[in-house]
Amino acid sequence: MKRIPLYIIATTLFAGIFTACDVIGENDRYIMETTPEPPTTAVKRVLIEEFTGRKCPNCPTGAQTIADIQAYYEGRVIAVAIHAGMYAMPTGSAFSDMDFRTEAGNTYNETYSPQGYPAAMVDRKTFDGVVASTIRDKWMTSVIAELAEEPIMEIIPTCSYDETSRTATITTTIEALQNMPANLNLQIYLTESGIVAAQMNGSELIYDYVHNHVLRTAVNGTWGESLTSLPQGETTTYSHTVTLPAEWNADNCHIVAFACEGSGNRVVLQCNECPVIPDQTLE
Numbered sequence: 001m002k003r004i005p006l007y008i009i010a011t012t013l014f015a016g017i018f019t020a021c022d023v024i025g026e027n028d029r030y031i032m033e034t035t036p037e038p039p040t041t042a043v044k045r046v047l048i049e050e051f052t053g054r055k056c057p058n059c060p061t062g063a064q065t066i067a068d069i070q071a072y073y074e075g076r077v078i079a080v081a082i083h084a085g086m087y088a089m090p091t092g093s094a095f096s097d098m099d100f101r102t103e104a105g106n107t108y109n110e111t112y113s114p115q116g117y118p119a120a121m122v123d124r125k126t127f128d129g130v131v132a133s134t135i136r137d138k139w140m141t142s143v144i145a146e147l148a149e150e151p152i153m154e155i156i157p158t159c160s161y162d163e164t165s166r167t168a169t170i171t172t173t174i175e176a177l178q179n180m181p182a183n184l185n186l187q188i189y190l191t192e193s194g195i196v197a198a199q200m201n202g203s204e205l206i207y208d209y210v211h212n213h214v215l216r217t218a219v220n221g222t223w224g225e226s227l228t229s230l231p232q233g234e235t236t237t238y239s240h241t242v243t244l245p246a247e248w249n250a251d252n253c254h255i256v257a258f259a260c261e262g263s264g265n266r267v268v269l270q271c272n273e274c275p276v277i278p279d280q281t282l283e
Contacts, residue, residue, distance in 0.1 A: 042154040042177055046146045047258050047271040048139065049080045051109060051119045051132060053087025054095050060201045060209070062118030065136045069143055077143060078256055078273050079213040080191055084109035087117050094198040094205060104218035122146055123268040124260065131265055152178040155272045157188075157257040166244045168276045170219065172257045173237050176230035183263060187224030188240055189256040190216045190276070192248055216248060219255075223266065227259055250276050
């Protein structure tokens with residue numbers, strides 16, 4: 001089947017642009033053939049890391065933008081909300097009940113230095129000279145560019161959970177679809193969705209705002225661990241455990257696994273996620 005470029009389809013539909021009907025010449029028409037394309041075994045997924053905070057008046061709009069992108073590219077865009085910076089301070093009566101900041105999140109905020117909030121990193125790549133962009137329209141176009149990339153590996157995280165000890169055991173399988181470059185890291189996050197807590201939205205304080213994809217911890221350290229460079233067709237597995245504090249709802253927690261470069265901006269090459277408790281629906 002002949003394919004219309006992805007950026008044309010996505011940009012047109014997402015922006016809601018409609019045009020009047022024109023007469024199309026015979027030689028300019030797209031012809032849809034009936035031969036189906038074979039299914040692919042692995043696809044490129046994109047990681048969006050959003051810098052946010054409960055006191056940030058524009059952050060709910062940013063969260064909705066990411067939710068819209070995820071809905072459009074269902075299953076191929078993974079979101080993580082990093083609460084850090086001045087808007088994440090748990091001060092004041094409405095915000096002192098919960099602190100969503102993490103040691104890793106604070107380090108990412110210092111390292112990537114967003115110039116405002118919300119700001120989002122798309123696979124930690126530089127787009128228009130910026131890694132953490134505050135321009136929400138750029139998030140979608142950056143995602144489109146990343147989805148067009150050929151994946152060099154597949155990442156499959158799975159998780160088992162012991163309710164008594166509240167321990168999650170994570171197994172991450174890496175399969176090389178091409179010869180993998182050296183100097184890569186494997187990073188494991190644990191996120192939680194469905195957290196009800198106060199949030200500023202413009203000038204309004206919403207007490208029952210639902211926070212999703214909140215970074216709770218970097219399971220294997222702030223920058224992860226060295227990833228074995230594999231030749232094409234080879235696989236390897238990594239195992240990690242994490243104990244969930246009592247205040248985290250395991251039913252709403254997910255594991256995010258991604259491979260990234262081991263230096264520089266630590267560009268993300270592939271990512272995936274799974275629920276801590278199997279068969280839980282992703283938010």
